[in-house]
Amino acid sequence: MCPRSAEQFEQIKDERRRALLRAARVVFGRKGFAAAKIADIAAQAGMSHGLVYHYYPEKESLFAATVEASEEGWDVLVALTRAQPGTPWERLVYLCGQMIAGLREEPEHLLMTVHVHAEGASPGLRDVLRRFRQRVLGDVEAMIREGQRAGEITQGPPAELTRALVAMVQGLAINRLVEPDAALPPLDVVLRILRS
Amino acid sequence: MCPRSAEQFEQIKDERRRALLRAARVVFGRKGFAAAKIADIAAQAGMSHGLVYHYYPEKESLFAATVEASEEGWDVLVALTRAQPGTPWERLVYLCGQMIAGLREEPEHLLMTVHVHAEGASPGLRDVLRRFRQRVLGDVEAMIREGQRAGEITQGPPAELTRALVAMVQGLAINRLVEPDAALPPLDVVLRILRS
Amino acid sequence: MCPRSAEQFEQIKDERRRALLRAARVVFGRKGFAAAKIADIAAQAGMSHGLVYHYYPEKESLFAATVEASEEGWDVLVALTRAQPGTPWERLVYLCGQMIAGLREEPEHLLMTVHVHAEGASPGLRDVLRRFRQRVLGDVEAMIREGQRAGEITQGPPAELTRALVAMVQGLAINRLVEPDAALPPLDVVLRILRS
Amino acid sequence: MCPRSAEQFEQIKDERRRALLRAARVVFGRKGFAAAKIADIAAQAGMSHGLVYHYYPEKESLFAATVEASEEGWDVLVALTRAQPGTPWERLVYLCGQMIAGLREEPEHLLMTVHVHAEGASPGLRDVLRRFRQRVLGDVEAMIREGQRAGEITQGPPAELTRALVAMVQGLAINRLVEPDAALPPLDVVLRILRS
DNA sequence: TATGAATGAGCATTCATTCAT
DNA sequence: CATGAATGAATGCTCATTCAT
Numbered sequence: 061m062c063p064r065s066a067e068q069f070e071q072i073k074d075e076r077r078r079a080l081l082r083a084a085r086v087v088f089g090r091k092g093f094a095a096a097k098i099a100d101i102a103a104q105a106g107m108s109h110g111l112v113y114h115y116y117p118e119k120e121s122l123f124a125a126t127v128e129a130s131e132e133g134w135d136v137l138v139a140l141t142r143a144q145p146g147t148p149w150e151r152l153v154y155l156c157g158q159m160i161a162g163l164r165e166e167p168e169h170l171l172m173t174v175h176v177h178a179e180g181a182s183p184g185l186r187d188v189l190r191r192f193r194q195r196v197l198g199d200v201e202a203m204i205r206e207g208q209r210a211g212e213i214t215q216g217p218p219a220e221l222t223r224a225l226v227a228m229v230q231g232l233a234i235n236r237l238v239e240p241d242a243a244l245p246p247l248d249v250v251l252r253i254l255r256s
Numbered sequence: 257m258c259p260r261s262a263e264q265f266e267q268i269k270d271e272r273r274r275a276l277l278r279a280a281r282v283v284f285g286r287k288g289f290a291a292a293k294i295a296d297i298a299a300q301a302g303m304s305h306g307l308v309y310h311y312y313p314e315k316e317s318l319f320a321a322t323v324e325a326s327e328e329g330w331d332v333l334v335a336l337t338r339a340q341p342g343t344p345w346e347r348l349v350y351l352c353g354q355m356i357a358g359l360r361e362e363p364e365h366l367l368m369t370v371h372v373h374a375e376g377a378s379p380g381l382r383d384v385l386r387r388f389r390q391r392v393l394g395d396v397e398a399m400i401r402e403g404q405r406a407g408e409i410t411q412g413p414p415a416e417l418t419r420a421l422v423a424m425v426q427g428l429a430i431n432r433l434v435e436p437d438a439a440l441p442p443l444d445v446v447l448r449i450l451r452s
Numbered sequence: 453m454c455p456r457s458a459e460q461f462e463q464i465k466d467e468r469r470r471a472l473l474r475a476a477r478v479v480f481g482r483k484g485f486a487a488a489k490i491a492d493i494a495a496q497a498g499m500s501h502g503l504v505y506h507y508y509p510e511k512e513s514l515f516a517a518t519v520e521a522s523e524e525g526w527d528v529l530v531a532l533t534r535a536q537p538g539t540p541w542e543r544l545v546y547l548c549g550q551m552i553a554g555l556r557e558e559p560e561h562l563l564m565t566v567h568v569h570a571e572g573a574s575p576g577l578r579d580v581l582r583r584f585r586q587r588v589l590g591d592v593e594a595m596i597r598e599g600q601r602a603g604e605i606t607q608g609p610p611a612e613l614t615r616a617l618v619a620m621v622q623g624l625a626i627n628r629l630v631e632p633d634a635a636l637p638p639l640d641v642v643l644r645i646l647r648s
Numbered sequence: 649m650c651p652r653s654a655e656q657f658e659q660i661k662d663e664r665r666r667a668l669l670r671a672a673r674v675v676f677g678r679k680g681f682a683a684a685k686i687a688d689i690a691a692q693a694g695m696s697h698g699l700v701y702h703y704y705p706e707k708e709s710l711f712a713a714t715v716e717a718s719e720e721g722w723d724v725l726v727a728l729t730r731a732q733p734g735t736p737w738e739r740l741v742y743l744c745g746q747m748i749a750g751l752r753e754e755p756e757h758l759l760m761t762v763h764v765h766a767e768g769a770s771p772g773l774r775d776v777l778r779r780f781r782q783r784v785l786g787d788v789e790a791m792i793r794e795g796q797r798a799g800e801i802t803q804g805p806p807a808e809l810t811r812a813l814v815a816m817v818q819g820l821a822i823n824r825l826v827e828p829d830a831a832l833p834p835l836d837v838v839l840r841i842l843r844s
Numbered sequence: 845t846a847t848g849a850a851t852g853a854g855c856a857t858t859c860a861t862t863c864a865t
Numbered sequence: 866c867a868t869g870a871a872t873g874a875a876t877g878c879t880c881a882t883t884c885a886t
Contacts, residue, residue: 635808
C-alpha cells in the first residue's frame, strides 16, 4: 500500500545501472570479455554479483550495454566536435585532443573494440563491436574528408588515413593500460599523420 | 612396438613443437589468453590436447613460450634491419615495411603484448610480456635516436615518438584482425609521424 | 497513511491468502515443488513475490499449506459423499464422479501427492504428503469395504482395490495435464475395477 | 603412437554411457527433472560430475536420452508382446504382466512421462516426452482394437480404454515410488477395465 | 610418444529469502 | 500491508590438468 514510489525505484535503478556500466567498462576494458568475472565487476560497482542479473540477464548483454554506453559517449564527443567553431582542421585538433585527454583518465573507454576478436565472441557481440567501430571510423573519415576539401589535410585515400589515426589512438590506449606512467605523445605528433 | 631412431624422434618432436607454437600464436593472438582454450590450440596444431602437456606443463608456460618465440622473431628482424646498408632512416623504412608486411600475413604476431593487461594476468605472464614490449620499444627508440642524430628524424623526445610509432603498428594489427579486408595505410603515412 | 478498518484488513488478508493458495496449487501441481518458482506463484496470484512471505515464511510452508487445503477439500468431498442417500455403491459412484469432474476443471488438485517423491523432498514435506495420501487411501478403502459387505463390490483385498482405483484417478490427472483435450474415460470404465 | 585402441575407447564409452543412463533414469524418475542434480546422477553412476558432460552436453540432453532409452525399452517389450502366441487378450495379459513386474523392480521406468509437465519443461523436452507418451498410447490402443475385433474386449471407444489402462499403470508406478512396500493389485484387477 | 577418458576448481546463473521504504 | 531491490547459497557447466593405456 505504501511502498517506495515508482519514481524512487526508477531513480535507484538508474543510479545502480550507471555504476554497473562504469564498473563494467573498467573491468571489461582491462581484462577483456572472457577474463572479466561478473564477481569482479559487481565488486567494482559495490554490489553483490546476484544484483548484476537484475539489470542485465547475462554477461553478454552487460558487455553489449557497456559498448553501447561507450558508443553514446562517442556520439556526444562527435556532436561537441561538430559544434566547435573554426576550420575542419581545428575541429580535428579538438577531437583528437579530447581523445588523448580521455585516454589519460580512462583508457578503457576506447578499448572496447579491441578486446573481442573474431573467434572469441558470439555473433551478437561481434555485431555490436563492429557497429561501434564502423561508427568511429565513419565519423573520423567524414571529418578527414572535410579537411581534405579545405586543403588542410594531405590528399591520400581518406579510409587509409582514418585507419592510421584510429589505430594510433587505440594503440596508445593499450600503451596507457600497460604502462600507465609513460608519457603520451603530444597532439601534433599524432596529427602529423594527416599532414603532407 | 613403434621403433624409430632417436633422430627421427627428435625431429618429430621439434616439428610438433614448432607447429604447437605457431598454433598457439594464432589462437592466443586472436582470442587472448583467457578465451583461448588448450583444446583449440591443439586442434589448430593437429594434435590431441593431452599431447600439449608433453611440451609445456601449463597453459601459462605455453603462452610464455609463444611470447618468447615472437621475441626471437623480433630479434631476427632487428638484426636484419641493422645489417641493412644505407642511412638510419632507410633502415627504419625497412623495419616498418617488414612489420606492415608481417601484419598482412599474420596479424597475431604483434598482438601478444596487447591481450594480457595489468590485472588479467599472473605476475609471471605480465613480466614476460613487459620484457617483450620493453625490448621492442628499446630497439625502435635506439633507431629513432640514430635517425635524429643523422638529422633525418624530427627532434621531439624519442620515447614519445617511439610510443606513437609502436602504438600505430599495434593498432593496425588489431584493425587487421577485425577487418581483414581493409587496406592498410601505406608506409609513408605511418612514417610521417617521425618527420618534421 | 492508509487507514482501513480492522475487518477490511482481515478480509483483504483472507482473500489474498485464498488467491495465493489457489495459485500455488496450480503452479505446484503443474511443475512440481522444485520447478515452481515463488515468483511464478506470486504472479499467478497477482501479487509481488515479497508479499508471499507475509503469508508463508518459506516455500516449504506454502507447499504444505497447499497440500492441507487440498486435504480439506478432500474432507469436504468425503463428508458430502457420506451424506448421500443410497447404497455404498451409489456413494462410490458419486465420489468417483466428483473426482473425475474435478479433474476436468483443475487437474492440479489431485496431483499434489504425485510431485514430491521420496528423495526429492525434505522429511517435513514428505510427511505432509504421506498423510494426505493415507487419508485418501483410508477413506476410499472404508467405502470399498462397505460396498463389499453390501455385496456390491468384488471380494478381493480392499487395500489392493483401493490402490488400483486411486492410481487410476491420479494417472488420469496426469493425462489431463499433459493432454488437456483428450477425453477422459467414462465413469463406468473407471469403476469396473471394483466389479467382479 | 601406441595409445588405447579405438575399440577400447568405444567400449569404455559405451559402458559408461549405459551406467549414466541407468543412473539418470533412477534419479530423474524419482525427483523429476528440476529437482534432480547432475551431481546426484553422477554419484549414482559412480563418476565425477564433469564426466557427465563428456557424454551429454547439457542436463536437457541427458534427460532426453534417458527418455529415449525408456522408449527403446518399451519398443522391445512391444515387439516381444507381438511375438507371443495366443489370442489378442492373452498378449495384453502378457504386456500388462510385464509392466507390473517392471514396476516392482524399477518404478522409475514408466515415470519419465509423468515428471515434466506443460510449463515446467523447455519445448524440446516436451516434444520428446509427448512422443514417448504417444507411442505408448498408440501401441496399447492398437492391441485393444485387436482384442475388440476378436470379441475379447468390451466395445467402448478404444482411446478412452487405453487412457484408463495407461493411467492406472502410471498411477501404480507413483504408488510404488511413494510406498515401495505396498502390494500392487493383481493383474486381473488391472485388466478388469477392459472387460464388459 | 600419443590418446582421450577422467577429475575438480572455478565461474555464470538462478532463485529463495530479507529488508528498507 | 505492499513493493521490488538486494543478498548469497546452490547448481549447471567449462576447461585446465592428470593419467591409464
